[in-house]
Amino acid sequence: MSTLRCAIRDGIMTATMDITRERIAATEAVIRPHIRRTPLVQADLVDFGLPALPVTFKLEMLQHSGSFKARGAFANLLLRQVPQAGVVAASGGNHGAAVAYAAQRLGIPATIFVPDITSPAKAERIRGYGAKLVIAGSRYADALAASEAHVAQTGALAVHAYDQAETLLGQGSVGLELEQDAPGIDTLLVAVGGGGLIGGIAAWFSGRTRIVAVEPEQSPTLHAALAAGAPVDAPAGGLAADSLAPKRVGELMFPIARAHVERVVLVSDEAIRQAQAALWSSLRLVAEPGGAAAFAALLSGRYRPSPGERIAVLVCGANTTAVTFDS
Incomplete structure (x- = not known):
């Protein structure tokens, strides 16, 4: 492992670690290859039947x-010490696929726990x-509990989907790219599940760009947390239940969101379906329900x-x- 990578890892793992722009930039340099x-x-x-206004789409659905x-x-x-037992993750699907992909590329064994609501596309x-x-079970929380039991039995490294410092630092690199490639954005709409993505992005922008969170009406996790003043249990259903x-x-993202997320917008399942259809019809972009949720806030x-x-x-x-492509 390089001296730079060791230094970054040691800095990230300190007890007083903050999710800062500097650490996001350092993490981005490590994961960039x-x-x-x-x-x-x-x-x-106007292409979507709305009043004319330019909009920039960041196509993170094209990520590995x-x-x-x-x-x-x-x-x-890359930034944590991986034991011989490998890594384990609980996921609604996307995080599990990402950990599986990264583990395959780095030659690390991986075990992924998912609930039975995970889409066949993600399981495959x-x-x-x-x-x-x-x-394991019917909801993300069930898969997480099963993964924690597996970690206790095997000593594998748990890679949390959103409540882990390295996770937020990695996701924050989305904000770094967007600011470099589209400077001057006033407002960024971001879908929220556990909050690792919006936490990392909000930490990167740190109030310099308006961050609007978008959640399904049936899964208002951040909305409920901000109303309560702390992370609390919320309903976990709806069309995008396997990702949002x-x-x-997460505990790590909450203070960041409280400081730097301007508001939370709730959208219906029907609005998400319409956003999926509109992205495909107008731009030929394929988005899963969670991937289309942010645009649903605009479209609806x-x-x-x-x-x-x-x-x-x-x-x-x-x-x-x-x-599907039948012809």
């Missing part, structure tokens, strides 16, 4: 393993990357931009079988 710099697509809201999660997965595997990706797939429905947001009018507002939308995942 292993991740894609995902592109931007410029469009206009089909979602932004590869960033956090590589950050964990995990198996295809050579990881051992274990179905943990029981609660739950978030109404001001005239001249410079908007960016993160399309964060594409692991779906919603589009």
